[in-house]
Amino acid sequence: MKNKKLKEIxxxxxxxxxxxxxxxxxxxxxxxxxxKLLKKQKIDFFIGGSVAKNTTIKKDxxxxxxxxxxxxxxxxxxxxxxxxxxxxxxxxxxKIHGSRDYYNIYxxxxxxxxxxxxxxxxxxxxxxxxxxxxxxxxYVKNRIxxxxxxxxxxxxxxTFAFASYCYGAESYISGFSGYAIELLIIYYxxxxxxLKAIAKSKDKIIIDIKKYYKNKQDILNNINESKLLSPIIxxxxxxxxxNVTSALSxxxxxxxxxxxxxxxxxxxxxxxxxxxMQIKRLNEIKKKKPIKIILTTGKQEGAIAGAKLLxxxxxxxxxxxxxxxxxxxxxxxxxxxxxxxxxxxxKKNKILIKGPPTNKIINAIAFKDKxxxxxxxxxxxxxxxxxxxxxxxxxxxxxxIMKEMGIKSVRVxxx
Numbered sequence: 151m152k153n154k155k156l157k158e159i160x161x162x163x164x165x166x167x168x169x170x171x172x173x174x175x176x177x178x179x180x181x182x183x184x185x186k187l188l189k190k191q192k193i194d195f196f197i198g199g200s201v202a203k204n205t206t207i208k209k210d211x212x213x214x215x216x217x218x219x220x221x222x223x224x225x226x227x228x229x230x231x232x233x234x235x236x237x238x239x240x241x242x243x244x245k246i247h248g249s250r251d252y253y254n255i256y257x258x259x260x261x262x263x264x265x266x267x268x269x270x271x272x273x274x275x276x277x278x279x280x281x282x283x284x285x286x287x288x289y290v291k292n293r294i295x296x297x298x299x300x301x302x303x304x305x306x307x308x309t310f311a312f313a314s315y316c317y318g319a320e321s322y323i324s325g326f327s328g329y330a331i332e333l334l335i336i337y338y339x340x341x342x343x344x345l346k347a348i349a350k351s352k353d354k355i356i357i358d359i360k361k362y363y364k365n366k367q368d369i370l371n372n373i374n375e376s377k378l379l380s381p382i383i384x385x386x387x388x389x390x391x392x393n394v395t396s397a398l399s400x401x402x403x404x405x406x407x408x409x410x411x412x413x414x415x416x417x418x419x420x421x422x423x424x425x426x427m428q429i430k431r432l433n434e435i436k437k438k439k440p441i442k443i444i445l446t447t448g449k450q451e452g453a454i455a456g457a458k459l460l461x462x463x464x465x466x467x468x469x470x471x472x473x474x475x476x477x478x479x480x481x482x483x484x485x486x487x488x489x490x491x492x493x494x495x496x497k498k499n500k501i502l503i504k505g506p507p508t509n510k511i512i513n514a515i516a517f518k519d520k521x522x523x524x525x526x527x528x529x530x531x532x533x534x535x536x537x538x539x540x541x542x543x544x545x546x547x548x549x550x551i552m553k554e555m556g557i558k559s560v561r562v563x564x565x
Contacts, residue, residue, distance in 0.1 A: 156417040163422050167207040187237045194219040198287045205304045219269035226266045273389035285388040290332045306341040307331045313424045316406040322456030324399035349410040355382045362390040440492040442563040449556050451486045458556045459489040473539045498537050505531035
């Protein structure tokens with residue numbers, strides 16, 4: 151019965167997230183008009199993202215990824231900005247800073263994301279992850295061509311991951327990139343199989359679609375160690391030394407796994423709505439009477455601001471742990487210049503303060519004079535004291551770090 155309900159829900163969600171013919175035609179016309187400008191300028195480009203793969207889902211705004219191809223970095227520096235000035239055609243344009251700067255050009259509900267890349271003959275020559283996009287698009291389009299039904303499964307997976315705040319490889323999300331989800335669905339064949347595999351996982355998931363390596367240990371021996379920390383190792387079928395899911399954090403994976411289990415246990419269309427999922431999560435955490443903290447930054451909205459806010463949130467959580475047990479926490483970024491943090495806390499009655507080594511006699515005597523209850527462990531003096539530290543005290547003591555991390559203000563509110 152549950153399985154029947156799940157399939158009915160997935161059928162309905164597929165209809166709900168699909169774009170109608172009128173909207174598809176409107177998007178196509180805007181893309182065609184824009185690409186005519188590019189062809190007039192004799193620009194070497196290709197269209198990527200969900201538009202190229204026919205996996206676009208219904209949204210308020212539609213991102214269209216357009217990748218310009220240059221012969222080298224100097225060519226990008228010399229030509230890219232000049233081209234943007236020629237093609238923006240009076241539309242609002244925004245420069246986005248990243249490992250390699252790119253531009254957004256806004257045409258009402260269409261955002262043309264113009265990304266400079268190097269024109270490469272082999273993926274191994276990539277200088278930047280975006281340089282691999284040409285190979286990624288070609289690979290996924292070829293797989294979809296062989297099995298067109300997979301596009302709906304990809305749409306479901308992307309919508310589910312987006313609703314649970316697990317979609318996006320940006321550092322403030324540390325989730326699944328669009329390409330990672332496409333490959334995972336190609337591997338597992340259906341959205342349902344994908345969810346079940348995540349829900350049942352106990353150890354690190356290791357996937358090699360093209361079977362480049364003999365076994366799992368061979369993969370672990372050959373991929374850069376720094377890229378093996380993620381809970382899923384997904385070998386890029388276009389570049390065997392790359393782990394596509396290296397940006398996925400354990401925290402985001404566990405969150406995604408939690409929602410996979412919940413959905414499979416009690417299927418509901420609500421799991422595909424970010425608004426409904428956020429309301430449910432907030433209701434869940436508010437029942438626990440959390441501390442609410444609002445962070446703001448002056449950094450550029452999007453990936454840069456999000457990364458700064460998340461970095462301070464993690465720093466704050468680590469500092470809080472000295473004085474409180476963290477029973478639950480949540481970080482919500484609005485893609486602008488502020489984030490809301492929730493902490494469900496239990497105050498520790500006593501705290502340990504680390505003192506000097508016992509062989510530093512003068513310092514040891516001064517430490518003992520300052521603290522009533524002390525003890526020695528591994529030749530280091532410690533003091534045990536009553537915990538009188540509030541959250542506001544912790545934030546006040548973080549003023550210097552706040553400035554270094556680009557945080558403008560921190561407000562503590564009740565739940």
